[in-house]
Amino acid sequence: MSFQQKILSSKNKITLISGILIVIGFIAHFGFGNTQVFNIAFIIASILGVAPIAIQAFGALKVKVISIDVLVTIAVIGAVLIQNYEESAIVTFLFLFGSWLEARTLNSTRSAIKELTEMAPEVAFKQMENGEFEEVDIWDVDEGDILQVRTGGKVPVDGTVIIGEGHINEASITGEADPVRKETDSEVFAGTILENGTIQIRADRVGEDTTFGKIIELVEEAQDSKSAAERFIDKFSQWYTPVVLVGAFLTWVFTQNVELAITILVLGCPGALVIGVPVSNVAGIGNGAKNGILFKGSETFQDLAKVDSILFDKTGTLTVGNPEVAESKTYGDADLALSYLASVEGESDHPLAKAVLSELGDIELYPVDNTDVVKGGGIVAEVNGSRVAVGNVALMEQEKVKLNAKARKDFETYEKRGNSLVITAVDGELKALMGIRDQIRPGIKEDLQAMKNLGVKNLVVLSGDNQGTVDLVAKELGLTNAIGNLLPEDKAAYLKELQAEGEIVAFVGDGVNDSPSLAMADIGVAMGSGTDVAIETSDLVLMNSDMSRLQYAIGLAKTTVNNMRQNIVIAIGVVLVLLSAVFFSEWMNMSIGMLVHEASILVVIVNGMRLLRYNLKGSKDFNEKEASVVTEA
Amino acid sequence: MQKANIQLETLTCPSCLQKIEGAVGGLKGIDKDSLKVMFNASRVKVNFNDEEISIEKIEKAIQDLGYEVKKSRVKAA
Numbered sequence: 001m002s003f004q005q006k007i008l009s010s011k012n013k014i015t016l017i018s019g020i021l022i023v024i025g026f027i028a029h030f031g032f033g034n035t036q037v038f039n040i041a042f043i044i045a046s047i048l049g050v051a052p053i054a055i056q057a058f059g060a061l062k063v064k065v066i067s068i069d070v071l072v073t074i075a076v077i078g079a080v081l082i083q084n085y086e087e088s089a090i091v092t093f094l095f096l097f098g099s100w101l102e103a104r105t106l107n108s109t110r111s112a113i114k115e116l117t118e119m120a121p122e123v124a125f126k127q128m129e130n131g132e133f134e135e136v137d138i139w140d141v142d143e144g145d146i147l148q149v150r151t152g153g154k155v156p157v158d159g160t161v162i163i164g165e166g167h168i169n170e171a172s173i174t175g176e177a178d179p180v181r182k183e184t185d186s187e188v189f190a191g192t193i194l195e196n197g198t199i200q201i202r203a204d205r206v207g208e209d210t211t212f213g214k215i216i217e218l219v220e221e222a223q224d225s226k227s228a229a230e231r232f233i234d235k236f237s238q239w240y241t242p243v244v245l246v247g248a249f250l251t252w253v254f255t256q257n258v259e260l261a262i263t264i265l266v267l268g269c270p271g272a273l274v275i276g277v278p279v280s281n282v283a284g285i286g287n288g289a290k291n292g293i294l295f296k297g298s299e300t301f302q303d304l305a306k307v308d309s310i311l312f313d314k315t316g317t318l319t320v321g322n323p324e325v326a327e328s329k330t331y332g333d334a335d336l337a338l339s340y341l342a343s344v345e346g347e348s349d350h351p352l353a354k355a356v357l358s359e360l361g362d363i364e365l366y367p368v369d370n371t372d373v374v375k376g377g378g379i380v381a382e383v384n385g386s387r388v389a390v391g392n393v394a395l396m397e398q399e400k401v402k403l404n405a406k407a408r409k410d411f412e413t414y415e416k417r418g419n420s421l422v423i424t425a426v427d428g429e430l431k432a433l434m435g436i437r438d439q440i441r442p443g444i445k446e447d448l449q450a451m452k453n454l455g456v457k458n459l460v461v462l463s464g465d466n467q468g469t470v471d472l473v474a475k476e477l478g479l480t481n482a483i484g485n486l487l488p489e490d491k492a493a494y495l496k497e498l499q500a501e502g503e504i505v506a507f508v509g510d511g512v513n514d515s516p517s518l519a520m521a522d523i524g525v526a527m528g529s530g531t532d533v534a535i536e537t538s539d540l541v542l543m544n545s546d547m548s549r550l551q552y553a554i555g556l557a558k559t560t561v562n563n564m565r566q567n568i569v570i571a572i573g574v575v576l577v578l579l580s581a582v583f584f585s586e587w588m589n590m591s592i593g594m595l596v597h598e599a600s601i602l603v604v605i606v607n608g609m610r611l612l613r614y615n616l617k618g619s620k621d622f623n624e625k626e627a628s629v630v631t632e633a
Numbered sequence: 634m635q636k637a638n639i640q641l642e643t644l645t646c647p648s649c650l651q652k653i654e655g656a657v658g659g660l661k662g663i664d665k666d667s668l669k670v671m672f673n674a675s676r677v678k679v680n681f682n683d684e685e686i687s688i689e690k691i692e693k694a695i696q697d698l699g700y701e702v703k704k705s706r707v708k709a710a
Binding site: 008052063103106110113 | 643674698699
C-alpha cells in the first residue's frame with residue numbers, strides 16, 4: 001500500500017485526531033492563555049486534516065475534474081498562508097467529519113436496496129468431477145452445472161429440478177408468501193428459499209441472467225438513473241465549481257483580501273444541491289423495492305406523481321378473469337336446443353362461449369353448417385336442419401324470435417344482476433337463457449377509489465371482451481370509461497389520443513401482447529412476476545398482481561417528488577443565505593460557512609431518509625380513506 | 634474479453650463518479666462502452682481485454698484516486 005493510500009484509508013483516524021487537537025488547542029488558548037500550544041495544535045490539525053483531501057483533489061485534477069476537494073484544499077492552504085490556523089483546522093475537520101457522517105447516513109438511505117441485493121445467493125453446492133457436492137462461490141457456477149439445494153437453503157440459479165422434491169418460498173420473485181411445491185422438471189428461481197426437502201437442479205441461467213439478477217440490476221440502475229432536472233444539476237455543478245474558483249480568484253485580485261477569497265471557496269461548495277435529489281430518489285426506489293414495486297428510475301416518480309389517466313389492458317386485471325355461467329333458464333322442451341347451443345359455441349373461441357361449454361359439459365354434439373358471426377350480436381348457424389341463433393337480445397330481435405313479456409322480464413333481471421346474456425333460439429323460438437359473469441377481484445374497488453383520492457382523474461378499461469361485459473365491470477367498479485372489442489393496436493391508438501390531449505397516461509398490462517402500449521405510455525406498468533418483456537418495456541413493475549401496489553406506488557411517487565422539491569429548496573436556500581451573509585454580515589467566516597454547508601447536506605439526507613418510512617404513513621392514510629369510503633356508502 | 638465487477642467503498646460524492654469514469658475510461662485495453670460506474674451501488678462494471686490489461690491495474694487506477702476496492706470479480710464475457 002502506498003503512502004497516499006495509507007493516509008486515505010486512515011481518514012477516520014485523522015478526523016478523530018484532528019478533532020482532539022482542536023479541543024486541546026482551545027483548552028490551551030482559553031483555559032491557560034497559551035497561544036503557542038494553541039497554534040501548534042491547530043497547525044498539526046490543519047496539515048493532518050488537509051492531507052487526505054489534497055490527495056483526492058490531486059486525483060480529481062489529474063482527470064480534469066474540479067471537485068469540492070480542490071476548492072477546500074485551496075481554501076485551507078490559503079488560510080494557513082495568512083496564518084489563520086484556527087480556520088484552516090476547523091474547516092478541514094468539519095469537512096472530514098461531514099463526509100464521514102454523509103457516508104453513514106447515505107448508507108441508511110441505501111439500506112432498503114441493500115437488503116434486496118443481499119438476498120442474492122452468494123454460494124452454491126456444485127457437483128464436482130468426483131460426484132461430490134462442494135460449496136463454491138456463485139461466481140464459479142456455469143450454465144449446465146448440477147447443484148444441490150438443502151432445506152433452508154437459497155436456490156442459487158434459475159434452473160430445473162432433476163432429482164428430489166420440496167416446497168419453495170418464492171416471495172422474492174412473485175411476492176407470493178405461500179410455498180410452492182416443486183418436483184422433477186419444475187422450474188426454480190434464484191433467490192427463492194427451499195423450505196423443506198432436498199433437490200438437485202440443473203443451472204439454466206446464472207448470475208445477472210436470472211430473474212432475480214435482472215430485478216437487482218434493474219433496481220441498481222434505477223437508483224442511478226437521472227431525471228432531466230438531475231442531469232441539469234449535474235451539468236450545473238460541473239461548471240459551478242470552476243466558476244466558484246474563478247470568482248474567488250478574481251475577488252482576491254481585486255480586493256487583495258485573502259480571507260474573503262477563501263471564504264467564497266468554502267461557501268461555494270455545491271454539496272446539498274448535488275446530493276439532495278439523488279438521495280430522495282434512492283430512498284424512494286428502495287421503499288418501492290421493499291414493497292414489491294420496481295421503479296425504473298427517477299423519471300418514473302415524476303410522471304407517476306402527475307398521472308391523469310390509468311388504462312387497464314383488460315377486464316382480467318380487475319376481475320378474477322374466469323367468466324362463468326351464474327344462472328340459467330330454459331323455455332319449453334330444450335334438451336335438443338342445449339345440444340345445438342353446445343355445437344354452435346364449439347365453433348367459437350369467445351370467452352362467453354367457453355363459459356357456456358364448461359357449463360354444459362358432456363353433451364351430444366351435431367355438425368354445424370353455414371356459421372355466420374353477427375358482429376356485436378352472436379352467431380347464427382344451421383344445425384340438424386334447424387336455424388340456431390345464439391347471442392344477445394339484439395340478435396334475437398334481428399332474427400325475429402318471439403319474445404313474450406315474461407322472457408323480456410327474465411332478460412332484464414339477469415342483466416341487472418351483472419350478467420352477460422347468452423340467449424338461444426331454434427327456428428325462431430326462444431329456448432334457453434344463460435347469465436354469465438366474471439367475479440370482481442376482492443378489494444379492487446377500494447384500490448381504485450384510493451387512486452381517485454390520490455388525484456387520478458380517469459380510470460379506463462380497454463378490453464378485447466365484448467362491450468356488454470366491459471360495461472358491467474365498469475359500472476360495478478365506478479370506472480370513468482370502458483371500451484370493449486379492442487385489438488392491441490386500438491389500445492395504443494386510444495392511448496395516443498389521450499396523450500395528444502396533454503394527459504399523463506399510465507398503462508397497466510401484462511407485457512406480452514401489449515408491449516407497444518406499455519412502451520408508449522408515460523408510465524408503462526407491468527403486472528405480475530416480471531417476465532423479461534415486461535421488465536424491459538415497462539417503467540414500473542408490480543411484482544404481484546395486487547392492485548393495491550399501484551395505489552401505493554402513486555402515493556410513494558407523490559411523496560418522493562415532494563421530498564425532492566424540499567431538498568432542492570433547502571439546498572438553494574442555504575447557498576443564497578451563505579452568499580448574502582458573506583457580503584452583508586460580519587459574522588460569516590470560513591468555519592461557519594463549512595458548518596452550515598455540511599449541516600445542510602445532512603439535512604437533505606435525513607429528509608430523504610423519511611421516504612424509507614413512507615409505508616406506515618401511507619397505509620394509515622389508506623385506511624382512513626377506506627374508512628371514509630365505507631361510511632359514504 | 635473479461636467482465637469485471639468491482640465493489641468499492643461507499644461513494645458519497647457524485648464527483649467521485651466523474652473521477653472514476655475518467656481514470657478507468659482512460660486505461661488502455663478496457664472497453665469504454667461497457668464502463669458503468671454506479672454511484673449508489675458503489676460499483677464499477679467494465680469489460681476488458683486481458684491481453685492488454687489486468688484487473689490489478691484497473692483496481693490500482695481506482696485506488697490511486699483514493700477509493701478503496703473491497704472486492705472484485707472477473708469472469709469471461
